[in-house]
Amino acid sequence: MRDRLSCIACVLLFIALMLVSLRYITDFWLLAFFYSLQPHIGAAAIIGSLICLAIRRSTVAWALLAWSIFITGHAFWMKLEFLPPSDTVISEKATRFRLLSFNVLGDNFTNADRIVDTIRMSGADVAYAMEAGPLGDRLDQLKDIYPYHIGCGVMVEFCDLLILSKYPIEQPRFFSLSELRANRFAIAGIRIGGQLVNFSAIHVTKPYFDDYHTLELIRAGAYMRQRPGPKILAGDFNSDSIAPDMQRFLRHYKMHTAGFEPATWPIEAGLFGVPIDHIFMTGEIKAVGLHRLPDSEGSNHFGLIADLAIEPASN
Incomplete structure (x- = not known):
């Protein structure tokens, strides 16, 4: 009986580890979600292996x-x-300045007032909202702090991707990264501090929808490349930064995080969730700190706040 239990457990562990390890051979879209779960699968496999050893060495x-x-x-x-x-x-x-990035959930209308209060009290100089429908008829409540915005009636009518700013916005653009969703990338x-910083907001398609996740990252990078100067990219990537296509993107554009990234989804998992929301920046932007909002405000994501700094331009 012990031999049979050990054999079954070892086979299940082998399958789980093989699924994750395929990332070292191929970046196959159907397994992309498992790549983001590598730390979780690895930790569970360690426990499972110890159980196997306890049953039969x-x-x-x-x-x-x-x-x-x-x-x-390796995941860490x-x-x-x-x-x-x-x-x-x-x-x-x-x-120094602060950026808020928060997927508020498109049908989260019952918590719209709480979300508005969270944005107002965040101290952010620039705020991104994904699936911003619940904020569409409440933008007037944010105008005193954020007199400038794009999305939700400005440049695009549909209220999905929203950028709020305390400061004037120059050369705003919206882009559709694929045919699945329109206008989910904005610059x-x-x-x-007198320097033009390119703030980009993004909402990437889930990684198990064919190759769209990788394709959208490639297109977003191409649009970002057209803008010289310091760059910040934040939003809902639906993938951990350890996923192969995310790693290629960050290396190619020489971007880094604002700190060790907290889990943002699913909210039920708390600290043991997956960091699929990110704030990335190029080397001109200095990271001061990164933390997630203490409350999801009814969303299925936690929001992120990054404290950043930029040095004066050299003459």
């Missing part, structure tokens, strides 16, 4: 344990690659 169980430890360790190692430089120094002349030029 075998070479296979020890091999599965070693495999599980590698998968888990990949996260370290995109952290802001540890030797970052922010001078007194730098201009707004906003001057911070």
